[in-house]
Amino acid sequence: MNQKVDVVIIGAGAAGLMCAAEAGKRGRRVLVLDHAKKPGRKNSDLWRW
Numbered sequence: 001m002n003q004k005v006d007v008v009i010i011g012a013g014a015a016g017l018m019c020a021a022e023a024g025k026r027g028r029r030v031l032v033l034d035h036a037k038k039p040g041r042k043n044s045d046l047w048r049w
């Protein structure tokens with residue numbers, strides 16, 4: 001990757017995505033990183049009712 005970003009957000013949970021959206025709305029270039037295979041994995045995969 002050879003792109004410059006203004007903001008790096010670790011974690012694509014609700015808080016991280018909200019921060020990303022707000023920073024994006026303010027014109028910032030945002031990179032969101034998550035160690036899970038997909039965002040929201042905790043809520044979608046790890047819990048079975």
Ligand SMILES: Cc1cc2nc3c(=O)[nH]c(=O)nc-3n(C[C@H](O)[C@H](O)[C@H](O)COP(=O)(O)OP(=O)(O)OC[C@H]3O[C@@H](n4cnc5c(N)ncnc54)[C@H](O)[C@@H]3O)c2cc1C
Nearest residue numbers: 010011012013014015016033034035036040041042043047
């Ligand atoms: C089954 C279930 C139902 C829920 N229902 C509701 C509801 O109805 N209403 C409500 O308000 N809340 C609900 N919650 C709580 C909800 O999970 C939290 O409010 C919300 O997800 C918190 O968001 P967060 O971004 O703080 O944390 P998280 O959602 O935990 O996001 C953190 C992210 O950071 C990533 N991460 C962590 N460490 C690292 C690392 N070192 N490097 C890279 N990435 C990393 C994780 O993979 C994760 O994606 C529910 C939770 C569960 C489990």
